[in-house]
Amino acid sequence: MNYTLHQLQVFFKITQTQSITKAAEELYLTQPAVSIQLRNFQDQFDIPLTEVVGRKLYITDFGREIAEAAEKILNEVYAINYKTLAYKGQLTGRLKVSVVSTGKYVMPFFLAPFLKQHEGVELVMDVTNKAQVIESLERNEVDFSLVSVLPDTLPLLNVELMPNRLYLVANTDTKYPGQPYDWSVFETLPLIYREKGSGTRSVMEKFFDSSGIKLRKKLELTSNEAVKQAVLAGLGCSIMPIIGLKNELRNQDLRIIPVKGFPISSTWQLVWMKNKNLSPVAVAFLDYLKREKQTIIQDKFSWIEA
Structure with a gap:
């Protein structure tokens, strides 16, 4: 076996999205580049990882087992990186956020200064529709979600950001x-x-x-x-x-x-599950929002009032 971390990352993203096109978009790669990485990764196994039926990509049972192993390996790599930075006294970890599609015009402005202050924090942000955002909350796949309409079926805590x-x-x-x-x-x-x-x-x-x-x-x-x-x-x-x-x-x-x-x-609101154990990075981000949100709104969104 001679696969690379990059191939593991690409394959794991393909299993998450069930699509080479979507995986390419989320990894900021071209579709041919992702296809090549998948083919090179597949060449190292005698058993198919994926199959195409009716032009739709499916992950085989064996492929899902490899994806689970890939996720564990990638998490260990992230942990090594975070521990190195933590040893230097930096706030480290991953901040996972799901955002409704219109929220892409809002959330980056609240995230950017925080990430600049803490270079050891890695952001994973998924932009999708409200139904999928709520689903990611239910599955505990994210730390926070940005919504403009609160669901009434989940026990949530929230911070109001702006109208x-x-x-x-x-x-x-x-x-x-x-x-x-x-x-x-x-x-x-x-x-x-x-x-x-x-x-x-x-x-x-x-x-x-x-x-x-x-x-x-x-x-x-x-x-x-x-x-x-x-x-x-x-x-x-x-x-x-x-x-x-x-x-x-x-x-x-x-x-x-x-x-x-x-x-x-x-109202744009950042929400999270009431019983969720927030990571140190997530707690730091909430503290940052409470201190800085009014300044950000004034600096970045005053044009709305005008």
């Missing part, structure tokens, strides 16, 4: 006079939705259910970025968090349609 304001937006070719509309405007607009399980969609549907508005649903798309591109292309309007629209509004590619009672709001 999440949602506006009705359209591209600049859409002709609407600059006046506040009443809710009847939604009966005529082609509205683009996020997928079921999205926090943004949950806030939208709660608002519409409470107001009794009849809607025209035009499209349903699976990411905030996809919705934004569809609105830019003129396929319809959407209710979107302003946090992800800074450049488009500044460049006048998108415009806010004024509606009475808008924006509708939720």
